[in-house]
Amino acid sequence: MFSFPVELRYEGRARFLSPLLPSSRGFAPSSLPAFFNPASKLSRDLAVLFLKAYFEDGKITLCEPLAGTGVRSIRIILETGLVDYALANDISKNAYELIKVNAKLNNVEDKLEASNLDANELLASRGRGKPRFNYVDVDPAGSPARFMENGFRGCGRNSILGATATDLSALTGSKPLSCLRKYDSHPVKTPFLKEVAIRVLAGFMVRTAARIGLAAEPVFAFLKDYYTRVFVKVSPGIDRAKKILKQIGWICYCPRCLALYTYRVNDVPVSSCTRCLSPLLSAGPLWLGKLFSEEIVRKMLEHAYGGLDIYREAASLLEYMLNEDTSLIGYYPVNTISSILKVNPVKPRIIVDKLRDRGYRASLTHLDYSAFKTDAPPEIIKDVFLSLSSM
Ligand SMILES: C[S@@+](CC[C@H](N)C(=O)[O-])C[C@H]1O[C@@H](n2cnc3c(N)ncnc32)[C@H](O)[C@@H]1O
Ligand SMILES: [Zn+2]
Structure with a gap:
């Protein structure tokens, strides 16, 4: 049936076919005949828990424009019970064939449609007689930047867009020109480089939405190992977008005395340390607002404890996040x-x-x-x- 060897795998409530994974550790998932990375399980667990916590009992439509095997969409359907309709798309023909078979394997063909388009083409066409989605999950290998504007075009009123970035070398300041190219932002190497990464991505999402008249507000974000994810709430309105943009700004760090400063778009820029007069390193523009609320983390934790055993890893991360004050910068x-x-x-x-x-x-x-x-x-x-x- 497939022109490449496959294997049956289990994750959460889903059973699905993936390409046969090499037994050697450290293989590159993007070198497989169709993409599948077992190490991204936690990312999928947290997407499930976030959607359950955020949408509670409402019914949703979802779009996964870069779906690989389709396991993420299938798990969201099976484990949240919220989904009326899901569209799982991939540009790879092999992935598209796997999505169709995996939908059947899990008895969700009535809810899950597969497509084989370029993600930008799919998302940009929404809204012209084709309904937009309550949830869009942009999960590429590398940077989500080139899918971001169309990702927002695929979002309906009061929806959620979740995006993954795995290009942490660009976002943490190791490759500043790559960050400028993809995210229009300048990171610097600081002791809190992972926070710069998450805030650069969040800021880029907020600014991209604002460009097309949408207000995007971060509601949940985390960074784990090789990737970061940001979920934003999307609502229409230029005034609302402008209000949210007031939380875009810069973090300035004094490498000599370790002092931290921030300034927002409407503030006077800070360039030298008021404590020791040294020149400051500045990272930005980036998001200076909260990255998540205690309320959303608490709700996700309740679902993690009340749900499957496999959410244990997610629960231990969420426990850590519960006491984290993301209004403190750096x-x-x-x-x-x-x-x-x-x-x-x-x-x-x-x-x-x-x-x-x-x-x-x-x-x-x-x-x-x-x-x-x-x-x-x-x-x-x-x-x-x-x-x-x-x-
Ligand atoms: C990181 S994988 C997706 C993993 C999946 N979301 C999961 O959780 O298992 C990225 C996928 O995007 C697909 N892809 C890359 N460029 C694309 C494009 N322009 N349009 C649609 N799919 C694309 C690749 O074939 C690959 O399957
Ligand atoms: Zn100083």
């Missing part, structure tokens, strides 16, 4: 501070408690388990480290 890995001060590293949890004891805001972050976030100035952070190391 983070400090404990090793960065301890090597500057030439003292032994201290557990981030202890630093967070001590900073709170002194009246500052502080939290852990899922972006780096060895780091903490805070609004305390560098001299207070250093003082806390020194007092702990002398104990």
Whole structure:
């Protein structure tokens, strides 16, 4: 039936055919006859949990323009119970054939349609007599940038667009020109580079939506291993779009004294450190608003605990996120501070408690388990480290 060897796999409630995966670890999923990456299971788990938490009992339509085997759409249908209609598309003929067979294998042919188009062609044609979707999941290998504007064109009123980026070298500042080319943003290498990555992607999504008169507001975002994902709520309206754009800005970092500054589009830019007068490194434009709310994370966790055993990995990440304050910008890995001060590293949890004891805001972050976030100035952070190391 297929011109390449396939195997039956199980993930969540789905059973599906994928190309036969090489037994060697570290194979490139994009070199397979059709794309499948078992390591992206957590990304699929979190998409399921997010949609359950966000849409609750409503009925939705979804579009997965870059679907590979179709496992993501099938899992969303089977595990959320929310989907009336799903369109899973892939430009690869092999992937398209797999999606059709996998829909049958899971008895969801009545809900899942397969198509074999270029993602941009598919998405750009929506709205002209063809209904838009409540959820669009843009999940490419690499950057989602070239699908973003049409991704938003595929979004209906009050919908969600979720996008993955795996090009972390561009987003974290290792390849600044690639970031400028794809995301119109300039990242810099800082100790909190993963947060720069997630905020550059979120900011790019907000700005791309605004360009076509849509307001996109980040409602859930995370970064794990080799990829980051941002989910935005999409609603029409130029005024609303402009209001959200006020949360676009720059993060400035002082490499000498570690101070952090931010300024937004309407603020006066900051260029040198008010503490030590050193020139600052600036990353942006990027999103400076919240990346997720405690409410959405709590709801996702409830679904994770009340659901399948396989959500355990998602639950442990969500537990971490539950106490993360994403209105605090940036983070400090404990090793960065301890090597500057030439003292032994201290557990981030202890630093967070001590900073709170002194009246500052502080939290852990899922972006780096060895780091903490805070609004305390560098001299207070250093003082806390020194007092702990002398104990
Ligand atoms: C990362 S994979 C998708 C994985 C899938 N979403 C999942 O969760 O398993 C990206 C897919 O996009 C497809 N693709 C690449 N360029 C495309 C394009 N221009 N239009 C449609 N599909 C495309 C590839 O064939 C590949 O199957
Ligand atoms: Zn400084």
